[in-house]
Amino acid sequence: MPTPIRRFPLPARLVLPLLVLLGGVGLMAAAQAASGRVEDAASEPAASAVEALPKVIAKDELKHKAAAARAVKSPASGASAAETKAAPTMSELRNLIDQKIAEVRARQGPAPTLKLVAKGGRSRKHGAVASAASGPLSPQDGLAWQGEHWDYNGPAGPQNWGRLKPEFQSCSTGKRQSPIDIRDGIKVQLEPIQFDYHPTPFQVIDNGHTVQVNVPPGNAITVSGRRYELLQFHFHRPSEERINGRQYEMVVHLVHKDAEGRLAVVAVLMDQGKEHPMVQLVWNSLPLEKGVEQASPVMLDLNLMLPEQRQYYTYMGSLTTPPCSEGVLWMVMKQAATLSPYQASVFGRLYNNNARPIQDASGRLIKEGQ
Ligand SMILES: [Zn+2]
Structure with missing residues (x-):
């Protein structure tokens, strides 16, 4: 005798809650898949930057990725107790789904931000960026992260x-940001800056934010x-x-x-x-492609x-x-150099506005050399 087919293997009161749960799980999977794609896209430019960077930066990049990963994980670390509970009621199931969705959102972070990063990662090619520094300020972080998408206008603007x-939090919460409008400086006898500059070989790179010369x-x-x-x-222009x-x-x-x-x-x-003769030498060696260093055949007299x-x-x-x-010592020369209108327009074709807006001086001491 054949086994009778059980049309309703589960008690009817459990069918609806299960359907709701399955729907919730499907949503979560879709959200997680989307979040994964976003992260991958965002990491592309950073990874390509690492290839061409000195090892020290690659190491810091890894350190950062680990830190970022920790930061991403922490909000979700308090796992839901409901996950381990058996035979949930209808309202418990609803709560569970709400909780799961909230966890996924927490893991994703603020959605608009990630969307921006993903868009930038796909649509723009940022190359390796050059000379980095290291030390207590971690300024190399900034240079290593230059592959990430930020811009001078639009939603990824200053x-x-x-x-x-x-x-990047210091950009909005910092209290000693640059640039500033330099005024009301205290006039003092500042010791001269000793320049130990020499004719040097150089390489030019368009890093996606400016034209940079590495020496x-x-x-x-x-x-x-x-x-x-x-x-x-x-x-920068202006x-x-x-x-x-x-x-x-x-x-x-x-x-x-x-x-x-x-x-x-x-x-x-x-x-x-x-x-400006030196600016002309730099423009002469402008690379044809972004992110590619172009070595100049001539030397540059930095003086x-x-x-x-x-x-x-200062x-x-x-x-x-x-x-x-922060913690950067600024020295702004009082006498301006000149460049020709044509030289300015050459840069303008690449970067017509790559100047961060003026930041609040917040009563900082400015010294003016006599
Ligand atoms: Zn600058």
């Missing part, structure tokens, strides 16, 4: 940098008895810093690092005027990047790009 990644070790400044090695210099409210055509930032990892940036403002007069303003600030790490 007003949202602090929300794009936990590592090998051997060029440095000494200030307050501390020696800072030049890592790289790069350009100038990020202002002097008594005035913004300049462009600015070049010469980024230095000392043995303890402290950063010192020398800013040279540039007005429209006579052609010619500096104005004749070396008085400067204050403590931050990186002007994510992660906006």
Whole structure:
């Protein structure tokens, strides 16, 4: 005698709750799959950046990924007790589903942020970024993370940098951010910056945010008895810093690092005027593709990047790009250099506006050299 088919193997009162539960599980799976895709897309540019970066950065990148992974996991670490409970009632099932969905959302973090990252990761190619620093400020974090999507306008623009990644938080919560409008400085006798700059080979890279020139070790400044090695210099248009409210055509930032990892940036403002011979050498070596370093066949005399007069303003600030790490010593030369309108327009074709808006000086001390 054949076994009779049981049409309703489960008590009818359990069918509806089970259907609801299955629906919830399906939703969760879809949400998790979407979250996975987003994370993969976001990690693409970072991974490609690591390939071309020095090992020290790759190591830090890993450290960051581990930290990020920990940060992502922690909100979900309190596992739901309902998971282990048997024979839940209808309302318990509803609660369970709500809890599960909340956990998935918590794991995903703020949804709009991740969407931005994913979009950027897919639509833009960011290359490796160059010279990094290391030390207590972790400025290399910023350089290593330059593969992540942030921008100078739109939803990934400066007003949202602090929300794009936990590592970028200083961009919105920092109290000593750069750039600032330099005014009301205390006039003092500042010791001259000793420039130990020499003709040097150089490589040019368009890193997706600016044109950057990387130089090998051997060029440095000494200030307050501390020696800072030049890592790289790069350009902003218009100038990020202002002097008594005035913004300049462009600015070049010469980024230095000392043995303890402290950063010192020398800013040279540039007005429209006579052609700048060193800027021309850099433009001559502009790479055809983003993220690819182009070695110049000629040497660059770094002294010619500096104005004749070396008085400067100085204050403590931050990186002007994510992660906006603070503790950066800024020295802004008072005399501006010049570049021709054509030279400015060449940069403008690549980056017409890559200047972070002015940040609140918050009563910081600014010294003005006489
Ligand atoms: Zn800069």
